[in-house]
Amino acid sequence: MxxxxxxxxxxxxxxxxxxxxxxxxxxxxxGADQLALIGIHTRGIPLAARLAAKLGELEGVEVxxxxxxxxxxxDDLSEVAHQPIIRETQVPFDISRRxxxxxxxxxxxxxxxxxxxxxxxxxxxxxxxQLAVLVDRGHRELPIxxxxxxxxxxxxxxxxVKVKLHETDGVDSVELWDLEDMR
Amino acid sequence: MSVGAVSAPRPRHLLDFQDWSPERLTAILxxxxxxxxxLDRPVKKVPALQGLTVCNAFFENSTRxxxxxxxxxxxxxxxxxxxxxxxSSVSKGESLRDTVEVLTAYKVDAYIVRHHAAGAAHLVxxxxxxxxxxxGDGRRAHPTQxxxxxxxxxxxxxxLEGKRVAIIGDVRHSRVARSNAELLPxxxxxxxxxxxxxxxxxxxxxxxxxxxxxxPKEAVRGAHAVMALRLQKERMNSGFLGSLQEYADVYQxxxxxxxxxxxxxxxxxxxxxxRDLEISxxxxxxxxxxxxxxxxxxxxxxxxxxxHLLVGRD
Numbered sequence: 001m002x003x004x005x006x007x008x009x010x011x012x013x014x015x016x017x018x019x020x021x022x023x024x025x026x027x028x029x030x031g032a033d034q035l036a037l038i039g040i041h042t043r044g045i046p047l048a049a050r051l052a053a054k055l056g057e058l059e060g061v062e063v064x065x066x067x068x069x070x071x072x073x074x075d076d077l078s079e080v081a082h083q084p085i086i087r088e089t090q091v092p093f094d095i096s097r098r099x100x101x102x103x104x105x106x107x108x109x110x111x112x113x114x115x116x117x118x119x120x121x122x123x124x125x126x127x128x129x130q131l132a133v134l135v136d137r138g139h140r141e142l143p144i145x146x147x148x149x150x151x152x153x154x155x156x157x158x159x160x161v162k163v164k165l166h167e168t169d170g171v172d173s174v175e176l177w178d179l180e181d182m183r
Numbered sequence: 184m185s186v187g188a189v190s191a192p193r194p195r196h197l198l199d200f201q202d203w204s205p206e207r208l209t210a211i212l213x214x215x216x217x218x219x220x221x222l223d224r225p226v227k228k229v230p231a232l233q234g235l236t237v238c239n240a241f242f243e244n245s246t247r248x249x250x251x252x253x254x255x256x257x258x259x260x261x262x263x264x265x266x267x268x269x270x271s272s273v274s275k276g277e278s279l280r281d282t283v284e285v286l287t288a289y290k291v292d293a294y295i296v297r298h299h300a301a302g303a304a305h306l307v308x309x310x311x312x313x314x315x316x317x318x319g320d321g322r323r324a325h326p327t328q329x330x331x332x333x334x335x336x337x338x339x340x341x342x343l344e345g346k347r348v349a350i351i352g353d354v355r356h357s358r359v360a361r362s363n364a365e366l367l368p369x370x371x372x373x374x375x376x377x378x379x380x381x382x383x384x385x386x387x388x389x390x391x392x393x394x395x396x397x398x399p400k401e402a403v404r405g406a407h408a409v410m411a412l413r414l415q416k417e418r419m420n421s422g423f424l425g426s427l428q429e430y431a432d433v434y435q436x437x438x439x440x441x442x443x444x445x446x447x448x449x450x451x452x453x454x455x456x457x458r459d460l461e462i463s464x465x466x467x468x469x470x471x472x473x474x475x476x477x478x479x480x481x482x483x484x485x486x487x488x489x490x491h492l493l494v495g496r497d
Contacts, residue, residue, distance in 0.1 A: 069217070071231075072217075072221070072229035072230070072231040072259075072490075073229065073230055073231075074231075077231055077232075077494050077495075078233075078234055078235070078494075080494065080495050080496070081495065081496050082495050082496075083193065083490075083491070083494050083495030084494070084495070086214050086217050086490070088216075088217070089217065089220060118230070121226075122224060122225070122226035122228070122229075123224060123225070123226075124225065
């Protein structure tokens with residue numbers, strides 16, 4: 001395995017991107033009241049926690065956070081070769097009448113977000129759902145778009161976007177790899 | 184709880200626990216946590232098995248197991264074909280093989296089989312070529328009942344490691360007792376099988392982690408869970424017992440017997456119960472009872488088993 005072909009976001013750039021997203025969330029929602037942040041496993045969860053902390057700093061409100069596992073909602077369960085591991089879903093508050101912001105690290109085909117929307121709607125009836133991602137790498141297969149994007153990154157399908165976060169990987173960075181260099 | 188990657192090869196069927204590793208069985212219990220969460224939500228359904236057809240093939244009477252499996256499959260969005268032998272061509276003399284071949288021609292993806300003959304679920308697996316879950320075959324095995332019992336104990340105490348489970352009653356004719364005697368030691372628990380000598384087959388003492396005894400007071404000493412087994416009253420006529428009253432006087436799971444168990448010990452029963460025979464009403468309804476919790480957990484465990492057998496090709 002060789003190294004990444006490019007560093008897309010450094011530690012500081014990741015922090016700034018999240019700060020900007022937090023400001024955009026406040027602007028668009030006219031504050032942070034009645035918001036909730038729900039991270040999609042795995043790296044959406046620490047990203048949601050960081051955004052909640054930023055919103056708390058900026059607006060002085062505590063925005064509730066939750067975690068969502070979309071395994072049981074995947075549209076490829078009948079085809080997958082290996083059985084996906086089911087992780088924890090934890091949304092310890094009522095999402096009804098709240099504006100829920102789904103948080104994920106990379107937006108790619110849109111299938112994960114589609115599954116997350118189904119999973120979320122089964123938990124209640126939010127006033128609205130928005131989507132925040134650290135990286136949008138394109139190649140959508142469904143009519144889904146993000147409301148908040150840290151970095152728009154045109155990619156080839158033969159490339160892999162690797163997000164690393166302090167909480168899961170000990171460092172913040174977004175790297176672009178060639179698929180064959182990862183084997 | 185997050186479930187770690189399980190490296191052991193995945194068995195195709197759940198007929199008993201022979202091909203299953205403790206690691207895989209623990210993954211089933213772990214995923215039941217998630218399924219229990221699903222059952223607590225306003226929408227008690229996930230689309231995981233959408234497009235698949237599960238056949239509930241019951242060649243023997245059953246209420247709770249059949250409905251539990253049917254609901255579990257529906258909660259996972261599978262189509263369910265329920266087949267009860269009593270009102271089918273089996274009553275006209277059709278063989279098990281022919282019945283299964285006909286059902287398989289309907290594009291059934293998996294079978295849940297209850298049969299009065301031991302080994303019937305193995306035959307269905309062979310004839311159909313599809314994943315099969317044994318929902319009870321003769322006196323041999325009832326693996327999902329044992330899994331839900333193990334899950335209920337684990338839910339109460341956080342772990343099965345070092346826990347002592349006393350199973351009291353007609354052990355000889357109980358597939359539930361056999362499956363529990365197989366499963367619980369695999370997961371770190373110790374099992375004491377207790378009943379009248381006529382209803383306590385000596386061969387079960389050869390199972391690792393299993394001891395036999397005929398004295399219920401001794402069996403419950405140090406027990407974290409005490410399970411009463413249903414006494415089939417027809418055993419009375421087979422010379423196994425002197426009288427039902429005599430049996431109840433000694434072997435009934437009641438408050439007096441439970442006083443000898445661990446202070447936080449729980450009462451289990453696989454159902455259906457003969458109240459005031461193998462279990463007192465007080466014990467069945469009291470604060471130690473987890474009998475209704477077993478029913479709820481049964482659905483979650485069966486959802487988890489269906490997921491494990493029907494998702495992924497590895």
